[in-house]
Amino acid sequence: MTQIDVIDIADASAFDEFYDVYLRSSGRPFDGPWLAVEKRVNLTDDAYGTKIAVVGRDDAGIAVTAGWCAMPTSDNTDFAFVEVFVPPEHRRRGHGTQVLEHLLTVARSQGRTKALAMPAWAVDADGEAFGSSSLPPP
Numbered sequence: 001m002t003q004i005d006v007i008d009i010a011d012a013s014a015f016d017e018f019y020d021v022y023l024r025s026s027g028r029p030f031d032g033p034w035l036a037v038e039k040r041v042n043l044t045d046d047a048y049g050t051k052i053a054v055v056g057r058d059d060a061g062i063a064v065t066a067g068w069c070a071m072p073t074s075d076n077t078d079f080a081f082v083e084v085f086v087p088p089e090h091r092r093r094g095h096g097t098q099v100l101e102h103l104l105t106v107a108r109s110q111g112r113t114k115a116l117a118m119p120a121w122a123v124d125a126d127g128e129a130f131g132s133s134s135l136p137p138p
Contacts, residue, residue, distance in 0.1 A: 001059065002056040002057065002058065002064070002094070002098040003056065003057045003061075004055070004056045004057075004098065004102045005054060005055050005056075005057070006053070007054065007055055009043045009053055015040060017055055017063050018055050018063075018066050019040075021055060021063050021064070021086075021087060022039065022066055024088075025087050025088075026085070047073070047074070048072060048073060048074060049070045049071055049073055050070070050071045050073060050110070051069065052069050054068070054103065056095050056098060056102075064086065064090040064093075064095045065085065065086045065090065065095040066085055066099070067085065067096075067099040067102075067103055068082070068083055069082045069103040069106055069107055070082075071112060077112075078111070078112060078114050079112060079114050079115070080103070080104070080106075080112040080115045080116070081115075081116050082100065082103045082104070082115055082117045083117060083118070084103070084117070100117075
């Protein structure tokens with residue numbers, strides 16, 4: 001079971017823990033992670049949207065997953081934009097799924113009926129996705 005905590009990004013230690021999970025989850029050679037200051041600004045509520053950031057902990061209390069949800073307030077008010085990240089050493093245990101379900105529940109409670117997320121997966125140094133194969137010629 002994953003314990004999910006909403007974090008206050010103005011709380012330096014809470015944000016640092018969130019950012020550490022985000023940073024450890026980013027391993028694609030062509031798409032580096034945002035700087036901490038950029039991520040903090042990205043997660044700050046503004047005139048365009050409300051945001052929520054969460055950290056998920058395992059049974060030992062270790063932060064093993066994190067995510068965020070942004071909900072526009074001016075247009076596309078039926079949308080929620082979500083991102084979930086899990087460091088490689090904690091993947092395939094259901095932690096990310098529980099964070100996703102939590103964020104979607106929050107979005108639904110705010111009247112959102114659509115969610116948009118961009119999947120990311122591990123790639124090698126040449127940009128080839130692990131476990132992928134080329135399409136056969138026509």
